[in-house]
Amino acid sequence: MEVAQGALLGLVVENRLEITNCFPFPKHDDTMDEEEYQLDMMRRLRRVNVDHFHVGWYQSADVGNFLSLPLLESQYHYQTSIEESVVVIYDTKKSARGFLTLKAYRLTPQAIAMYKENDYTPESLKNLKIGYESLFIEVPIVIRNSPLTNIMMSELSEMIPEEEGCKFLDLGTASVLEGQLRSLMDRVDELNQEAIKFNRYQLLVVRQQQEKHRWLLKRTQENAARATKGEPPLPEEDVNKLFKPHPVPQRLNPMIVAGQINTYSQHISQFCSQSLAKLYLTQALQNAKEAKQNN
Amino acid sequence: MCIRTVMTYASPVFAHAAPKALHRLQVIQNKFCRAATDAHWCVRNSILHRDLELPTISKYMKDASKRFFDIAGSHPNALYARRLTINRRIPPTLSVGHETYLPIHLTLLQRQLKDLMTSTTRMTDLEREGNRPVTVSCDILCRDDFHQASSIAHVTRRRHSHVPSGRTRFDAVGFSEMALNLVVKVHPVVLFQIVDAYERRNADSHRVIGTLLRTSDKGVVEVTNCFCVPHKEHEDQVEAELNYAMDVYELNRRVNAMENIVGWWATGNEVTNHSSVIHEYYSRECREPVHVTLDTSLSGNRMGLRAYVCVALGVPRGKQGCMFTPINVELITYEPELVGLQLCQKTVGGGGRSRQVQPMLDLAQVAEAASKLSGLLDQVLAYVEDVVAERVQPDNEVGRQLLELVNSVPNLAADAFADAFASSVKDLLMVVTLAQLIKTQLQLNEKLTLLTSQ
Numbered sequence: 001m002e003v004a005q006g007a008l009l010g011l012v013v014e015n016r017l018e019i020t021n022c023f024p025f026p027k028h029d030d031t032m033d034e035e036e037y038q039l040d041m042m043r044r045l046r047r048v049n050v051d052h053f054h055v056g057w058y059q060s061a062d063v064g065n066f067l068s069l070p071l072l073e074s075q076y077h078y079q080t081s082i083e084e085s086v087v088v089i090y091d092t093k094k095s096a097r098g099f100l101t102l103k104a105y106r107l108t109p110q111a112i113a114m115y116k117e118n119d120y121t122p123e124s125l126k127n128l129k130i131g132y133e134s135l136f137i138e139v140p141i142v143i144r145n146s147p148l149t150n151i152m153m154s155e156l157s158e159m160i161p162e163e164e165g166c167k168f169l170d171l172g173t174a175s176v177l178e179g180q181l182r183s184l185m186d187r188v189d190e191l192n193q194e195a196i197k198f199n200r201y202q203l204l205v206v207r208q209q210q211e212k213h214r215w216l217l218k219r220t221q222e223n224a225a226r227a228t229k230g231e232p233p234l235p236e237e238d239v240n241k242l243f244k245p246h247p248v249p250q251r252l253n254p255m256i257v258a259g260q261i262n263t264y265s266q267h268i269s270q271f272c273s274q275s276l277a278k279l280y281l282t283q284a285l286q287n288a289k290e291a292k293q294n295n
Numbered sequence: 296m297c298i299r300t301v302m303t304y305a306s307p308v309f310a311h312a313a314p315k316a317l318h319r320l321q322v323i324q325n326k327f328c329r330a331a332t333d334a335h336w337c338v339r340n341s342i343l344h345r346d347l348e349l350p351t352i353s354k355y356m357k358d359a360s361k362r363f364f365d366i367a368g369s370h371p372n373a374l375y376a377r378r379l380t381i382n383r384r385i386p387p388t389l390s391v392g393h394e395t396y397l398p399i400h401l402t403l404l405q406r407q408l409k410d411l412m413t414s415t416t417r418m419t420d421l422e423r424e425g426n427r428p429v430t431v432s433c434d435i436l437c438r439d440d441f442h443q444a445s446s447i448a449h450v451t452r453r454r455h456s457h458v459p460s461g462r463t464r465f466d467a468v469g470f471s472e473m474a475l476n477l478v479v480k481v482h483p484v485v486l487f488q489i490v491d492a493y494e495r496r497n498a499d500s501h502r503v504i505g506t507l508l509r510t511s512d513k514g515v516v517e518v519t520n521c522f523c524v525p526h527k528e529h530e531d532q533v534e535a536e537l538n539y540a541m542d543v544y545e546l547n548r549r550v551n552a553m554e555n556i557v558g559w560w561a562t563g564n565e566v567t568n569h570s571s572v573i574h575e576y577y578s579r580e581c582r583e584p585v586h587v588t589l590d591t592s593l594s595g596n597r598m599g600l601r602a603y604v605c606v607a608l609g610v611p612r613g614k615q616g617c618m619f620t621p622i623n624v625e626l627i628t629y630e631p632e633l634v635g636l637q638l639c640q641k642t643v644g645g646g647g648r649s650r651q652v653q654p655m656l657d658l659a660q661v662a663e664a665a666s667k668l669s670g671l672l673d674q675v676l677a678y679v680e681d682v683v684a685e686r687v688q689p690d691n692e693v694g695r696q697l698l699e700l701v702n703s704v705p706n707l708a709a710d711a712f713a714d715a716f717a718s719s720v721k722d723l724l725m726v727v728t729l730a731q732l733i734k735t736q737l738q739l740n741e742k743l744t745l746l747t748s749q
Contacts, residue, residue: 020491021491024550024551025550026549026550027550037546037549040542040546041546044539044542044543044546047525047536047539048492048495048522048523048524048525049495049496049497050495092631095631095634095635096630096631096634098630098634098660099634099657099660100631100634100635100638100654101654102654122744122745125745126745131741131745132737132741140653141653141654142651142652142653143638143639143641143642143651143652143653143654144642144651145639145642145643146490146491146494148490148493148494148591149487149490149491149642150642150643151593151598152486152487152490152589152598153636153639153640153642153643154640154643155597155598155600156483156486156626156636156640157640159625159626160626160628160633160636166664167630168634168657168660168661168664169661169664173719173722173723177722177726181726184730184733188733191737191740195740198744251744254744255741258737258740258741261733261734261737262734262737264730265730265731265733265734266730266734268726268727268730269727269730269731270656270657270658271657272723272724272726272727272730273657273658273727274657274658274660274661275719275723276720276723276724277658277661277662277665278661279716279719279720279723281661281665282716283712283716285704286707286709286712286716289704290709
């Protein structure tokens, strides 16, 4: 899926990050230098007194699919070079339905440590105490406008018809829910594959352990026999040569998929709760109508 | 002829006085000619003038003003030869004022011209009325070439080829129908950017200008983006950083190849003297640029949004001027834009104070809409009660709309609705349960994975 991305400009004031401007990145193209484009753009914006500190980036997304390895990578690089940077995720489809969805995320310190060590074995994850829920931390977003902008908006409100922008009261749920559930199912399948992979690995490890044990037992018996014969004992270190440890499956992908499933299910519960609310609204309307007809 | 020099002094300025007034001067000249030649009473004035090789007052004045303006046009004086930073000459102007441009106020004329373009019946009316003088005022700025015109101008059609002395005709040369029926549709994001640019202006500047971007379709200009161009305005010149504008435009093209220059914007509530110079630049960048102004100075306690097109006017074979004509401007939004705007509008707090808002959860938004709806219903109910109690004058139109509203509530049978309602609720509750179950499973999965690996 094609996503829109861009840079956020702003500055840090006390304990908050103010994002005051942004500009889009060009679509990926080998012919031009993206870094140069960004610098050019920032230089130009500085000329007209726009805050020129790069404080993060934004990306469009559809429900939960923003969570991915590239996002993790980019945000890692941002956060290591610019400490305060955030990634702002804008949900296009949901906003088109009438619910503005704007979320800001930052990597947790554990996630940064994990990415730095580039070690995704279950053991190191356990040591870092990191899971899919502690990959990112959500930063609350607050919208502020200058008084002059507010004046302009009250002017604008007169130019927009009152009845517009009520699309979110649409009662239809089937298509949206179907799409979301389908994506959720895909993700669950993927996670299932990963789980199977991991189980197989565990099985292999267990079997190897047993074999190793058996071999060692055999070797000790042999050595005991040799000792009675007065022969030198065979080395027991051969065990490591014979039984190479199985590669430990990387846990990064399952973690990301789990994170996606988590966001999907959150979205679905939200969607359901608001749909229920709308249904009960309709019921009230219907009841009122029936009561009137009965009178 | 020293008397005539006195008589026609500063004729370029008063040459368009009413013919009757000029006729009086002609009478005086006639008397002098008759006295000088001691001619018999039966000799005609025209013969006298011919024999004396003396032009009539009107002819003399016409030639004088022609000479005057020709000189003015190519005067080497620095006043006329002002330069823009891009080395473009500002066309010279009449020396009546000391400003570079002579503002001419032309509403009525403009209206007439508009009518001329749009309706043929009006055109014939105008023809019948011939050279009816038109007084013009306000709103429009005419640049230089209207020296010959001042507060009175004549609307005539092009086929009159001669220029009566001291009179100017406005030609509908660049007055295409499209230009005036043009509608500018502005996306809110553009206005936000303009206001932001104004708030971030340099301490010494009072006005901010910039470029508007988007494709202009037939009859509709949809403005989707804009950027600010740094510039400085002095009394007599404008310094706009046009290189900057070009660079930003090129950079923007890399991202949005679809966006083209359609015009330019400025803050303030009027088209100023400098506007035409800037406009001239933009008319090189695109065909028929539009000019949008947003009144950030809040004159009249409103933030007026206006759009103009520049219409070329001029004397045939003479110089061309232009006039900024207001055109319709509308607000257009994409659906998500509207959603965002509605949230942003919540920052307008009570008492004009601004406040912070957070994006709402879905449920909260529905709840808010419900309370708004019930508020509106209360309002309607109160109105209906008032009408029934004859406290308010009933309005048929409102009544019809209300009836339509009541009828638009779908008429579902009670049990059919109950069925549909129950099944929907069941579905949704099921999905909620499953979603929660999945979340629990996820946590379990993670915990187990970490547990089993020693």
